[in-house]
Amino acid sequence: MPERNPIKIETKVIHEGYNSEKYSGSLAPPIFQTSTFTFETAEQGERRFAGEEEGYIYSRLGNPTVTMLEERMASLENGEAALAFSSGMAAASAILLGLTKTGDHILCSQGVYGCTFGLLELMNEKYKISHDFSAMESREQLLQAIRSETVCIYVETPINPTMRLVDLQMIAEVGKEKGIPVVVDNTFCSPYLQNPITLGCDVVIHSATKYICGHGDVIAGIAVGKNEFIRKIALTTQKDIGGVISPFDAWLLLRGLKTLAVRMDRHCENAEELADFLISHPKVANVFYPGDKQNPDFSIAQKQMRKPGGLISFTINGNKATAQALMDELKLIKIAVSLGDAETLIQHPATMTHAAVPKESREKMGIDDTLLRLSVGLESWEDIRNDLEQALSKI
Numbered sequence: 001m002p003e004r005n006p007i008k009i010e011t012k013v014i015h016e017g018y019n020s021e022k023y024s025g026s027l028a029p030p031i032f033q034t035s036t037f038t039f040e041t042a043e044q045g046e047r048r049f050a051g052e053e054e055g056y057i058y059s060r061l062g063n064p065t066v067t068m069l070e071e072r073m074a075s076l077e078n079g080e081a082a083l084a085f086s087s088g089m090a091a092a093s094a095i096l097l098g099l100t101k102t103g104d105h106i107l108c109s110q111g112v113y114g115c116t117f118g119l120l121e122l123m124n125e126k127y128k129i130s131h132d133f134s135a136m137e138s139r140e141q142l143l144q145a146i147r148s149e150t151v152c153i154y155v156e157t158p159i160n161p162t163m164r165l166v167d168l169q170m171i172a173e174v175g176k177e178k179g180i181p182v183v184v185d186n187t188f189c190s191p192y193l194q195n196p197i198t199l200g201c202d203v204v205i206h207s208a209t210k211y212i213c214g215h216g217d218v219i220a221g222i223a224v225g226k227n228e229f230i231r232k233i234a235l236t237t238q239k240d241i242g243g244v245i246s247p248f249d250a251w252l253l254l255r256g257l258k259t260l261a262v263r264m265d266r267h268c269e270n271a272e273e274l275a276d277f278l279i280s281h282p283k284v285a286n287v288f289y290p291g292d293k294q295n296p297d298f299s300i301a302q303k304q305m306r307k308p309g310g311l312i313s314f315t316i317n318g319n320k321a322t323a324q325a326l327m328d329e330l331k332l333i334k335i336a337v338s339l340g341d342a343e344t345l346i347q348h349p350a351t352m353t354h355a356a357v358p359k360e361s362r363e364k365m366g367i368d369d370t371l372l373r374l375s376v377g378l379e380s381w382e383d384i385r386n387d388l389e390q391a392l393s394k395i
Ligand SMILES: *Cc1c(COP(=O)(O)O)cnc(C)c1O
Pocket: 087, 088, 089, 090, 113, 115, 116, 156, 160, 185, 187, 188, 206, 207, 208, 209, 210, 219, 220, 221
């Protein structure tokens, strides 16, 4: 039976996963900075290892501060359980290697994060686990791309850096029909803007380095899914490959999460203003932003995202040198990859995040030499606009 007054996400980000009564009333969660846990007796150690008694053993297998983060993240994504990792790529690799074996096939959205692309290539070369990309624009197109060997559908939406979207409910329905798990990299939205599990998808992963941390000082990852699946990953590709998060980094994420809702609202408000500014600027050629009514995927954004997010990509009139000159003229906006921080960041995908993608594939994905990606920060949007305006006036 659904609860009459379910707790809202703005409250969950602050309270879920932590009960101060259990920890001497400490308002802030304690950091369990320990590698191992002592057993009262040899027999207790035996029971813990046999899985007959709840309790901690060794911090690669679990740590109380990390558990608090995992419980909070599972709740925010409406999943049963979560696992925290040392990076977004540790989460992605544990999930993808956990789901596949030699001969299997992974079907991916048209674009995936650069290092995820690298991981897929490595899995193909070393283990003969193949992959394909599909625009997934319709049910028919998706069904056509699925093969008898397909064991995983791997989706990013919005896609980096072109901001094209994929209809998660449609994909989840096809996944269910075919018995193929759907994994969604939800990094660009954070659990505040989009909840793939609520839409029927099976697993969510995050680079927690981005909005979940929010302060540009941690590298971390999260995976959320069903109890049984998460437990299997915990006991295999997480435990034995070993990409676990440190207790201190888990604590920083618990701290960052408390302001997720207010931060996301501000990122989104600022992005809306800046998208309008860029769309009307004569030196800007195209703007890619899910909140733009001209965006071909606007209706998907309306359907599955609470707000259009804090990322905007745009192309300018000119060439690679013009794009680089614009970046060099910026004063407030910092030149850096990553996203989701308090500071507004700009990067040049063709020579930075997507430099390893061959030029031809890059252009097919819509990444030309004048494309820039802006991660809108938390500053006054007017100050960000003024910085863009003065830089644009100089090119
Ligand atoms: C940054 C990022 C990753 C990788 O995360 P790390 O924490 O850097 O390992 C994966 N997916 C997306 C969409 C990202 O932006």
